[in-house]
Amino acid sequence: MNKAKSVFIVLFLVLINLSLLHVATLSWHSPLGPGWIGVFVLALPNFYLFVWMFMRRRARTSRNLHLLMAANLTGIALVLTDPGMEADPLPLILGNLIFFGSIAYIFWYSNLGERNNAMLNEGEKLPVFELNTPDGESFSSEQFKGAAWLLMFYRGNWCPLCMTQIGEVAARYIDLDRLGVKVALISPQPETKTKELAERFKVPMRFFVDTDFKASKKLKLVHENGVPFGLKWMGHGEDTVLPTVLIINKHGRIVYSDQTSNYRVRPEPEQFLEVARQKLGGAES
Structure with a gap:
């Protein structure tokens, strides 16, 4: 399909x-x-x-x-x-x-199907998974502990709505930072594509590569054949990741989860700020 x-x-x-x-x-x-x-x-x-x-x-x-x-x-x-x-x-x-x-x-x-990944629901501990930095260094999700993070799993540079959403988050980065929230952007696209994207933004967001879909498979976020036909000849693969946004607290527990069932329907940045104010402020102090 x-x-x-x-x-x-x-x-x-x-x-x-x-x-x-x-x-x-x-x-x-x-x-x-x-x-x-x-x-x-x-x-x-x-x-x-x-x-x-x-x-x-x-x-x-x-x-x-x-x-x-x-x-x-x-x-x-x-x-x-x-x-x-x-x-x-x-x-x-x-x-x-x-x-x-x-x-x-x-x-x-536009329909991504019903998504109810229980392991990513609010209140759950973020599963342990492995990522790579754009330079090829290993990074464990355990290293997210100690700070609150907004984790955005995006499809790739080829997806205009993903790029716009990342731009929106970058524009509100200072507001997120003031609330103690760091930003991690995760995609299975090749490292070269992630490097190109990271160079577009001047705010210190962290970019990660989900090499061989190790994290996506662990989190059940793989979108098989989700890349439009022909883009693999432009440096992209055939599979991608289901657009997902998580916010975790400093203990690695999920306090917000958006598992959209439609790739065109995505949360507003203000939602992330509101979650940070309500669930990461007094709740974590």
């Missing part, structure tokens, strides 16, 4: 880009009929969604993307009511492909 998702997302992006290009070419030569206008109404908002994510304005969207759904319904209505459909069925074909592709993206591709 995940393999199908990794291929789907690439094909869907190609579809909406080629559809917009074709509509633009047609409009240059003659006015567009209702069917082609419908294809444009379908393709443009879907295209904009991905552009918006890569612009890194926010690290999250609504779960069901209601505005996009409204645009999808409007576009498919124009396609289906086009009186010239019999003479030119291509708008009908493209319109349906984009419509159902968008529905699949919203409700199928």
Whole structure:
């Protein structure tokens, strides 16, 4: 199933880009009929969604993307009511492909499944696992003890929402530090990619590499075939990690756990600060 998702997302992006290009070419030569206008109404908002994510304005969207759904319904209505459909069925074909592709993206591709990893629930002791620094040095999760930490398991540099979320945390690093919370960012991506990312930020967050998915396997966070098809030829693997955020106290006990079931739905940085104020302040003193 995940393999199908990794291929789907690439094909869907190609579809909406080629559809917009074709509509633009047609409009240059003659006015567009209702069917082609419908294809444009379908393709443009879907295209904009991905552009918006890569612009890194926010690290999250609504779960069901209601505005996009409204645009999808409007576009498919124009396609289906086009009186010239019999003479030119291509708008009908493209319109349906984009419509159902968008529905699949919203409700199928984005869904990570039900996640209820008991070992990562609030109140549990953080399991012991091994990581590596970007320079290849070993690091045990036991070394987190003695301080409160925000642990973010992110998919990789290729994931725009992950990069935006890391940027949000970096922007609030001083606030977290004042509350006694250190930040550790963990990914199974290659060490070279993690080094590239670490160099982008000037705040002292710690970056770690989950080499060979040792930690992810121990914590049951492996997302098999979670990387979009083709990115392995750009230095990424095929598997990744399920986006997860944990906050642990100085004793290594989990006081906050976000195991999102939708990769587009992520916690706000203010939640981390509120947890630090409420559960790491008076509770630990």
